Amino acid sequence: MEADILVTGESGTIEAPSIVYLIDADEMILVDTSFGNPESMAERHPEFRCHRTTDQQLEAAIQSEGYACSDIDSVVFTHFDWDHCYNLSLFDEDTKFYIQRQELAYAISPYPIHAARYEAKSLGLTPPWLSYDLVPLDGETQLCDGVVAFPTPGHTVGHQSLAVTSPTGTTIVAGDAIPTFQNISDDTDTPQRCGLAMNEIKWWESADEILTRGSKILPGHEWDIVEADAAGRFDWTRHSNTVWTTPPHLARFAVLPTRNGVINGCGLLIFLTNN
Numbered sequence: 001m002e003a004d005i006l007v008t009g010e011s012g013t014i015e016a017p018s019i020v021y022l023i024d025a026d027e028m029i030l031v032d033t034s035f036g037n038p039e040s041m042a043e044r045h046p047e048f049r050c051h052r053t054t055d056q057q058l059e060a061a062i063q064s065e066g067y068a069c070s071d072i073d074s075v076v077f078t079h080f081d082w083d084h085c086y087n088l089s090l091f092d093e094d095t096k097f098y099i100q101r102q103e104l105a106y107a108i109s110p111y112p113i114h115a116a117r118y119e120a121k122s123l124g125l126t127p128p129w130l131s132y133d134l135v136p137l138d139g140e141t142q143l144c145d146g147v148v149a150f151p152t153p154g155h156t157v158g159h160q161s162l163a164v165t166s167p168t169g170t171t172i173v174a175g176d177a178i179p180t181f182q183n184i185s186d187d188t189d190t191p192q193r194c195g196l197a198m199n200e201i202k203w204w205e206s207a208d209e210i211l212t213r214g215s216k217i218l219p220g221h222e223w224d225i226v227e228a229d230a231a232g233r234f235d236w237t238r239h240s241n242t243v244w245t246t247p248p249h250l251a252r253f254a255v256l257p258t259r260n261g262v263i264n265g266c267g268l269l270i271f272l273t274n275n
């Protein structure tokens, strides 16, 4: 995909992982569900070229972390961009699907400039979540002990993130509110760098809130997360002055790339772009 989707001012074609997170708390919570099968994504979004290996499929990724889809009590969608909300049929009927009410309302009838992102009915498409029973959230909501969903609008109208508090601090599962660590690098001229956003002012305020609330940040499309070791550890010190320890259990899997895209090597996820 185009690099500037993730970080404004960057150029060229990149691959990016599409990451989901598992939060093992009083409830087992999955954050986001990634994109659908690559063939149908190619039809719906020809400007991207999605791909994934068998073990990057959602069910396999969850299993590789030692869980089954039936263990998931709740799925929290950060937002309804198409690369975050497929694969719902994998879950039991009593699994709860959370989305902010504002995101749901807008995704059902977006302005034409955002219709493709939401696979809107105005384009003759059916978004993957449409036939499911969703639980709309109105603002900040505690989902279970230590896990709070809170609005982080900007990337989309009703984007949300999760704050996971443990004895070692608070980790924010940021989704696309902070898609990569590049968006929050320690560059003093531009301490935060926006990516694609429906509202850049709200994006900035949400990024600020995430940095204030969390000592660790888990982005939605960051290679370093994918390359973490089996216990979910990676070198957080590269991205922060804080010495971070183990993030919440994390699952990873795969992705999409793009338009005339060159798929560059690395077997895992990808969101590739352009030329």
Ligand SMILES: [Zn+2]
Pocket: 081, 083, 084, 176, 220, 221
């Ligand atoms: Zn995304």
